[in-house]
Amino acid sequence: MNPYPIGLIHYTNVAPILDYLEVPEGVEVIKGVPTEMNAALLSGRVSMANISGVEFIRNADVLSALPDFSVSVLGAVYSVNLFHRKPWGELRGGRIALTAQSATSVALLEVLLQETGVQATLERAEGTALDLLGAGYDGVLRIGDDALREWYGVVGPIGEEVSMLDLPHQKNGVTVTDLAHRWFVLTGHPFAFAVWAYRKDAPPPHTLVQAMRVARRRGIGHLAEVSERHAALLGLPDRVVQHYLWNFRYHLEAPDRLGLSEFADKAAPGHAPIELGVGLPVPSAVS
Numbered sequence: 001m002n003p004y005p006i007g008l009i010h011y012t013n014v015a016p017i018l019d020y021l022e023v024p025e026g027v028e029v030i031k032g033v034p035t036e037m038n039a040a041l042l043s044g045r046v047s048m049a050n051i052s053g054v055e056f057i058r059n060a061d062v063l064s065a066l067p068d069f070s071v072s073v074l075g076a077v078y079s080v081n082l083f084h085r086k087p088w089g090e091l092r093g094g095r096i097a098l099t100a101q102s103a104t105s106v107a108l109l110e111v112l113l114q115e116t117g118v119q120a121t122l123e124r125a126e127g128t129a130l131d132l133l134g135a136g137y138d139g140v141l142r143i144g145d146d147a148l149r150e151w152y153g154v155v156g157p158i159g160e161e162v163s164m165l166d167l168p169h170q171k172n173g174v175t176v177t178d179l180a181h182r183w184f185v186l187t188g189h190p191f192a193f194a195v196w197a198y199r200k201d202a203p204p205p206h207t208l209v210q211a212m213r214v215a216r217r218r219g220i221g222h223l224a225e226v227s228e229r230h231a232a233l234l235g236l237p238d239r240v241v242q243h244y245l246w247n248f249r250y251h252l253e254a255p256d257r258l259g260l261s262e263f264a265d266k267a268a269p270g271h272a273p274i275e276l277g278v279g280l281p282v283p284s285a286v287s
């Protein structure tokens with residue numbers, strides 16, 4: 001029987017799931033950044049991946065998603081950041097560098113700029129936020145582990161007495177605008193950055209979905225160990241990474257679905273209806 005190919009984005013934000021995932025036999029794994037996994041899923045190279053929420057929305061005619069998984073957050077996320085020196089409103093007419101790793105966060109930035117009447121030129125460019133600001137960009141969008149490290153590089157050190165919650169973070173003339181926080185200020189809802197999407201004609205085996213649920217339960221139950229391990233890898237304080245991971249919503253509950261559908265209407269008007277759980281076994285009565 002052919003293996004079931006899946007794509008995994010290995011950002012720290014999914015460590016509480018992936019660190020404990022025991023991949024069942026018959027499942028083949030490839031790894032990459034969001035835009036690579038988006039392309040792999042849409043090309044059929046993989047049948048399921050934790051892809052950018054906006055790509056799931058844009059392709060809701062051919063993609064479904066697991067009904068109880070996402071990378072969502074209510075309020076600040078700390079790893080989807082716009083770095084800029086001028087105030088947000090003065091980015092009008094400016095140039096903004098976009099990491100090539102992102103799809104959802106780019107669409108979110110576009111929505112937030114539009115909602116605030118700020119028209120800027122967005123262009124893909126790779127490099128650290130400070131380097132690209134130094135190269136003349138007015139704003140720099142960074143996501144994932146790079147964004148988290150560079151956020152802390154600008155605003156750190158953050159002690160226990162100085163809450164991570166005091167936003168926006170500004171230091172030495174650089175403002176780090178957290179896009180998920182701005183979405184919350186705009187809507188009052190969570191933001192779903194990623195979902196576990198799959199091709200409607202190739203739903204994942206139940207063994208894989210169940211292994212993911214078990215992994216998530218273990219990861220959340222061992223958050224201190226996960227945080228300590230990844231803090232060392234990231235070179236960040238353990239307590240900062242623990243707050244970062246504690247802050248995520250890994251299911252796809254009603255608030256997260258509300259945020260996803262609200263974003264879908266803003267970012268992809270006229271999108272096909274979002275269908276969750278297509279082709280998955282109907283949950284049996286819990287014994």
Ligand SMILES: C=C(O[C@@H]1C=C(C(=O)O)C=C[C@H]1O)C(=O)O
Pocket residue numbers: 009011013034035051052053071077079080101102103104105106143144145193194
């Ligand atoms: C929470 C994050 O969101 C990520 C952003 C994505 C995107 O912009 O396409 C895709 C996957 C998410 O994990 C992050 O980058 O840390």
